[in-house]
Amino acid sequence: MTTLAASKVKGDDDGPVLAKLPREPLHDRVYKELRRALMAARFTPGEQLTLRATAEKMGVSVMPVRAAFNRLVAERAVVLLPNGSVAVPQMSARRFEELVELRATLEGLAVRKAAKAITPAELDALAEISDELTKAGMSGDGELYLDLNKAFKFTIYEASRSPELFGLIEALWLQFGPFMHNYAKDVRAHGVEDCHREVLAALQARDGAAAEKAMTSDISGGAKFLASVATFAP
Amino acid sequence: MTTLAASKVKGDDDGPVLAKLPREPLHDRVYKELRRALMAARFTPGEQLTLRATAEKMGVSVMPVRAAFNRLVAERAVVLLPNGSVAVPQMSARRFEELVELRATLEGLAVRKAAKAITPAELDALAEISDELTKAGMSGDGELYLDLNKAFKFTIYEASRSPELFGLIEALWLQFGPFMHNYAKDVRAHGVEDCHREVLAALQARDGAAAEKAMTSDISGGAKFLASVATFAP
DNA sequence: TTGTGTGATTTGTGATCACAGTATATCACA
DNA sequence: TGTGATATACTGTGATCACAAATCACACAA
Numbered sequence: 155m156t157t158l159a160a161s162k163v164k165g166d167d168d169g170p171v172l173a174k175l176p177r178e179p180l181h182d183r184v185y186k187e188l189r190r191a192l193m194a195a196r197f198t199p200g201e202q203l204t205l206r207a208t209a210e211k212m213g214v215s216v217m218p219v220r221a222a223f224n225r226l227v228a229e230r231a232v233v234l235l236p237n238g239s240v241a242v243p244q245m246s247a248r249r250f251e252e253l254v255e256l257r258a259t260l261e262g263l264a265v266r267k268a269a270k271a272i273t274p275a276e277l278d279a280l281a282e283i284s285d286e287l288t289k290a291g292m293s294g295d296g297e298l299y300l301d302l303n304k305a306f307k308f309t310i311y312e313a314s315r316s317p318e319l320f321g322l323i324e325a326l327w328l329q330f331g332p333f334m335h336n337y338a339k340d341v342r343a344h345g346v347e348d349c350h351r352e353v354l355a356a357l358q359a360r361d362g363a364a365a366e367k368a369m370t371s372d373i374s375g376g377a378k379f380l381a382s383v384a385t386f387a388p
Numbered sequence: 389m390t391t392l393a394a395s396k397v398k399g400d401d402d403g404p405v406l407a408k409l410p411r412e413p414l415h416d417r418v419y420k421e422l423r424r425a426l427m428a429a430r431f432t433p434g435e436q437l438t439l440r441a442t443a444e445k446m447g448v449s450v451m452p453v454r455a456a457f458n459r460l461v462a463e464r465a466v467v468l469l470p471n472g473s474v475a476v477p478q479m480s481a482r483r484f485e486e487l488v489e490l491r492a493t494l495e496g497l498a499v500r501k502a503a504k505a506i507t508p509a510e511l512d513a514l515a516e517i518s519d520e521l522t523k524a525g526m527s528g529d530g531e532l533y534l535d536l537n538k539a540f541k542f543t544i545y546e547a548s549r550s551p552e553l554f555g556l557i558e559a560l561w562l563q564f565g566p567f568m569h570n571y572a573k574d575v576r577a578h579g580v581e582d583c584h585r586e587v588l589a590a591l592q593a594r595d596g597a598a599a600e601k602a603m604t605s606d607i608s609g610g611a612k613f614l615a616s617v618a619t620f621a622p
Numbered sequence: 623t624t625g626t627g628t629g630a631t632t633t634g635t636g637a638t639c640a641c642a643g644t645a646t647a648t649c650a651c652a
Numbered sequence: 653t654g655t656g657a658t659a660t661a662c663t664g665t666g667a668t669c670a671c672a673a674a675t676c677a678c679a680c681a682a
Binding site for chain 1: 413454455458459461462463464472483486487489490493494497550551552553555556559563
C-alpha cells in the first residue's frame with residue numbers, strides 16, 4: 155500500500171516502476187519466427203516443412219510447431235498438403251495478379267480512410283520515413299528499401315483506424331512477402347521511388363482520392379516491374 | 389491382380405463400388421462444427437469457450453479443439469483473451485461499420501469480376517436461386533431467406549474465379565454471420581428483396597458496373613436495416 | 623462492512639507416447 | 653540387371669499427463 159501510494163505520488167499511473175513482463179507462449183514465438191523466415195524468403199517455394207524437423211531445428215517440441223502451422227495455414231501463408239504436411243506456396247501468375255488486384259483495392263481504401271484520420275504526428279513520422287526512403291533508393295540498398303517501404307505503407311494503414319482492414323492487408327503481405335523478397339536486390343533498379351512523395355503530399359493536403367490514386371499506381375507499377383523480372387510457377 | 393483386372397473389365401475406373409472414405413482429421417470436423425455453431429449464433433457474444441468444456445461437450449479430447457481454436461483465432465472468428473482463452477467476439481458499432489465497408493468493397497469487386505467470367509450454367513443456377521429467394525421473401529421464412537441469400541451471393545463470388553478474393557469474403561462472412569443470424573426473423577420485414585433481381589439482370593447483360601452497384605446497395609441497405617434493429621456492444 | 627490473505631479449482635501450455643497411414647529403401651529372385 | 657515384395661523409417665494425429673499461472677471463493681481481521 156505505502157509503496158503503491160508512493161508511486162502514485164510520483165505520478166506514474168500505469169506503473170513504469172516495474173516492467174510488465176509479457177507472458178508470451180512458446181507457440182507464439184515459433185509462429186513469429188516462422189513468419190519472419192517466410193517473409194525473408196528463407197524457404198524455397200514448394201519446400202515441405204515437417205513437424206518434427208522444424209521442431210528439432212528450433213529446439214522445441216512438436217506441439218508449439220503444430221499450433222504455429224495451424225495458424226499459418228489459416229492465414230494462407232503456407233498451403234496444406236493432402237497428407238497434412240505443409241509447404242511454402244508457389245506463386246503462379248494467376249495468383250500474383252489476384253493478390254495485386256486485392257492489394258490495390260484494400261490498400262487504396264486504407265489510404266483514402268487514412269487521409270481523413272491521420273494525425274499531424276503521424277504525418278511527421280511519415281515525412282521522416284519518406285526522406286530515408288529516397289536516400290535508400292539512391293544508395294541501392296534493396297533490403298533497407300523494402301523495409302522502409304513497408305514501414306511507410308503500414309504507418310499509413312495504421313492511421314486509417316481500421317483494425318479489420320489492417321488485418322486483411324497484413325494477410326495479403328504475408329502471402330506476397332516471400333515472393334517479393336526474392337527480388338529485393340532488383341527493386342533498386344526500379345527507379346520509380348517517387349510515388350511515396352506523392353502519397354505523402356496528398357495525405358498532407360487531406361486529399362484522399364489523390365492519395366489513393368498515387369498508392370494504387372505505386373502498387374501496380376511495382377507489380378508490373380516484379381512480373382517482368384520474376385519467374386512464376388505453372 | 390486378377391481381381392483388379394476383373395474390376396477394370398467391369399468398367400468402374402474410379403471405383404464407385406466402394407466409396408472412397410475421405411480421410412478427415414478430427415480437428416477438421418471440430419473446426420467445422422464450431423464454425424457452423426458460430427454462424428448459427430449458438431453462442432452469445434462475449435461468451436468464453438474453454439478447451440476442456442467444449443472438448444467434453446463434443447466428446448473428443450482437448451487436442452482437436454485446440455487446433456480448431458487456433459484456426460478460428462487466426463481467422464478472427466473468435467478473439468483471444470489475454471490468458472489464452474477464446475471468446476466469441478462482440479459486435480461494436482465501429483466494427484460493424486468497418487465490416488460493412490469491407491464487404492461492400494470486396495463483394496463489389498467480386499461481382500464485377502464475375503460479370504466477365506460467369507458461365508451460362510451458373511447464370512441459370514442463379515436465376516433459379518433468385519426465384520426461390522423471392523418466394524422465401526414472401527413466405528416470411530427468415531432462416532430460409534438468409535440461406536438462399538448466402539447461396540445466391542456465394543455462387544456469384546465463386547464465378548469470379550478468384551480464390552483469394554473468395555477466401556477474404558468468406559472470412560468476412562464468418563465474422564458477420566453470428567451477428568446477422570440473431571436478427572434472421574426480422575429480415576423478412578425488410579421488404580427490399582428485389583436487389584438480387586437487379587444483380588442477376590446486370591450479370592446476364594454482362595454489365596459489371598451495374599451489377600456492382602446493385603450488390604453494394606443491397607449490402608449497405610441490409611446493413612442500414614440491421615443497424616436500426618440491432619444493439620451494439622460499446 | 624470492507625479489505626486481505628490463503629487455499630482450491632480451473633485455465634492454457636507443452637511434452638511424451640501410441641498409432642495408422644504412406645513413402646522410401648532394401649533385398650531376394652528371375 | 654531389372655522387377656517384385658517386404659521391411660524400415662517417417663509422416664501427421666490424437667490422447668494423456670505434468671506444470672504453472674490465473675481465477676475464484678471463503679474465511680478472517682480491521
